[in-house]
Amino acid sequence: MEAKKLYITTAIPYVNGTPHIGNALDYLLADIWARYQTQNGHQVRYQVGTDEHGNKIAAKAAELGIAPQAYTDQQYVHFKNLMEKVGASSTDFIRTTDAHHVASVQYLWQVLQPHIYKDIYEGWYCIGHEAFFTDKEVQEMAGVCPDHQKPFEHVKEENYFLRCSDFTEQIRTAINDGTMEIYPDFRKKEFLELIKDGLADVSISRPRKSLSWGIPVPNDPDQIMYVWLDALSNYITVLGYPDNPDWQNYWPADVMVIGKDILRFHAGIWPAMLLGAGLALPKKLLVHGFINVDGAKISKSVGNTIDPVEVIDNYGLDAFRYYFSRHVPTLEDADFTWEKFENAYNNELGNDLGNLLSRVSSMITKYQAGVIGESAQTEHDMSQYHDSMNSLQFNRAIDEVWNMVRSLNQYIDNVKPWEVAKGIGKDPEAEAHLSEILAHCAGALLQIGDLLVPFLPTTATAIHAQFDSGVVKPLDGVLFPKKYIHTPDPHAAK
């Protein structure tokens, strides 16, 4: 297969806050794809980063009595830690305060000049949202933002606007003909519906007096760029745009991973920016859903947040990756409960896979002094797995791996190696037969290990280490030991 240069991106979180499970999901999905493509011999660039400009950052920094940059310097680390924690094999990390990014965005602005115009913006502004609201909305809320408990300010100011409306037709066509695919299909429909009256022009700057912490507009010292232009550009500036020509090897992105809440920006404003700058559109937008906890939306005020770090520290990295790749459907919303999580951990990882590895290792050790015999390699049909991976339905792909795990457990019970072992010494063919059976088991586990590389890298390595050399080492403990932190231990003494 020809090695291709591929590029996958994740949304960059706003550093005003702590990382949450949704960020972790972004990194995980992108990572699964990146590892899968790398395994298939492609060269992958995988971008992550942090969004660090805006009034909320400035306000928070002022509250703490430090400079905005000092504040983001201490905040971005939390996100970087999370990426490492979930095992993200990212190749590029960007902060929107990076000098290169700042300069590149200013360059991009100039390229976009023909599609930028200045206009008066008049409306109601909420500092908490960093957004404008219509007269009607403000009336309904009686002039006070319910989320932030602050009155809306009436503002009349000069802003620069990006003429997204120039590109409505091109974008619609690209979405419809698959030049820029939106996965899943229902999100595509949702978005097309949203823009049926055309894309609205968007404000892309604000006067410095209203927005101090951001990238200055070139040639207009009084204006600062508004968040989206700054943040969205990261996907190309991180590649080196415009000065490092290598960016052209990786743009357009093959997959952009985003949450359903930001589809409109990534399918509307961002493509308009790209088209305006004469750049290609990304090939696919992978839109994932949200994670609910105990059936309810995650909310800090309700206090039902799930800390990905806690999950990983208690159960291990692969347990985390397993649950969020298999039990969280890639394209839809999902529910997390500790009970579901722990059941999946104990039953599926422990009993199905971990125990399978134990029983096979044990038999090879016990019956053959650890030596794995020769076996005709029977290739399991993997088309379902690969189809699912290619259509970005990772949960279905890993389901397929579990079908193999189950089949292998069934196989062992059918052929009963322990019975065959009893025949050694009596039946002249027993030894060869047993060797063949166990070699088949080891081979199947190795194959399972290969398929798990994108999902459970640690486990895949462990399986490989166990069988790869042809000699099984005595097991050093077990994979996925039982844990009963959130569910009752069924074997506990009464």
Add this chain to the structure above:
RNA sequence: CGCGGGGUGGAGCAGUCCGGUCAGCUCGUGUGGCUCAUAACCACAAGGUCGCAGGUUCAAAUCCUGCCCCCGCAACCA
């Protein structure tokens, strides 16, 4: 009539495009088997008016009509 998704055994889902081979899968529950293994694994069983009501058809979870309910978006708490 704003837009979208969904309602299938106790739970979570597949199947719906192309009607029959469909009522399926995983978990849970029960019974049995086995002993290589993490009190695991394997087999079998119980359990469903496929949201409701009409219609089309020899035949509907699947197609048509109407209705009810849940969720999401619109409305950057992700």
